[in-house]
Amino acid sequence: MQRKFLLSLLFCLVVELVFSQGLTCYSIDEALLHKDSVTTLILKKQKLQSFPLKILELNNLERLDISRNYIKEIPSKIQELKHLHYVNAAQNQLTSLPKEISQLPIDTLILWDNMIRAFDTSFANLELKYLDIRAIQMTRKEQNAIKKLFPKARIRKDHPCNCGDRKN
Numbered sequence: 001m002q003r004k005f006l007l008s009l010l011f012c013l014v015v016e017l018v019f020s021q022g023l024t025c026y027s028i029d030e031a032l033l034h035k036d037s038v039t040t041l042i043l044k045k046q047k048l049q050s051f052p053l054k055i056l057e058l059n060n061l062e063r064l065d066i067s068r069n070y071i072k073e074i075p076s077k078i079q080e081l082k083h084l085h086y087v088n089a090a091q092n093q094l095t096s097l098p099k100e101i102s103q104l105p106i107d108t109l110i111l112w113d114n115m116i117r118a119f120d121t122s123f124a125n126l127e128l129k130y131l132d133i134r135a136i137q138m139t140r141k142e143q144n145a146i147k148k149l150f151p152k153a154r155i156r157k158d159h160p161c162n163c164g165d166r167k168n
Contacts, residue, residue, distance in 0.1 A: 022062065028054050036060060039083075044068050056080050067091055067110070076100040089114065090132070102126055112156070117142050119149055128153040137161040 022039025025031035027046075031038045032054060040063040041055065048069040055064065056077055063086040071092040078084070079100035087101075088110040095115045102122040109128065113135040128150045138146075140160040147155060 022060070028052050031055075031058055039063065041065070044088075051075055051078075053077070059083075062086065064088070074098055074101070079103050096120075097123075099123070112136065119146065121149070124149050126150070130154050130156075132156045134158050 023034050023037040024040040024042065025034065025038050026042050028041075028043070031041050035057055036059060038058045039060055041058060041061060042065040043052070044065050045068045048066065048071055051066070051071050051074050053075065055061070056075075058081070060083055061081050062083045064081075064084060065088040067088045067090040069092050071089065071094065074089065074094065074097055076098040077100075078098065081104065083105070085105045086108040087106060088108075090110050091113040093115065094111065097111075097116065097119065099120040099122045102120070102125045104126075106126050107129045109130070110132040112132045116133070116136060117138050129152070131146070131150055131153045132155075133146065134156050135158060138157070138160055143157055143160050146157075
């Protein structure tokens with residue numbers, strides 16, 4: 001009797017440990033089967049043409065990797081992902097991010113090889129620690145504006161282009 005109790009207690013502890021560390025999924029369908037347990041979703045290289053709105057159903061999502069797709073826009077409803085702190089959207093076709101992202105606890109933004117050259121001033125609210133904007137042609141003025149917006153962040157960028165004044 002005592003042995004069964006100890007085994008069931010041990011089983012419960014193992015299950016709690018596994019679920020407390022969160023779950024990593026590699027497809028939307030898999031993630032939706034475990035909505036409340038998914039903390040990391042990796043949709044890298046899945047030929048996505050648009051941001052899958054089903055992602056917004058993952059209430060405990062902390063890390064999102066949608067890199068190497070063809071996404072042109074991230075919806076403003078992303079603000080529903082209250083725990084999201086890491087976003088890798090590298091190598092997509094983004095020209096901007098919705099200002100609603102500034103309401104999230106984002107500390108890491110990986111955006112290299114997109115077309116984002118500026119951020120809304122509301123992004124100053126972010127406690128950004130890391131920003132990757134390599135492979136995006138920017139003037140020195142554009143880069144300086146981003147540095148000013150995120151003074152505490154480590155920013156990875158390429159050398160500024162000598163592309164003259166451009167309209168935003």
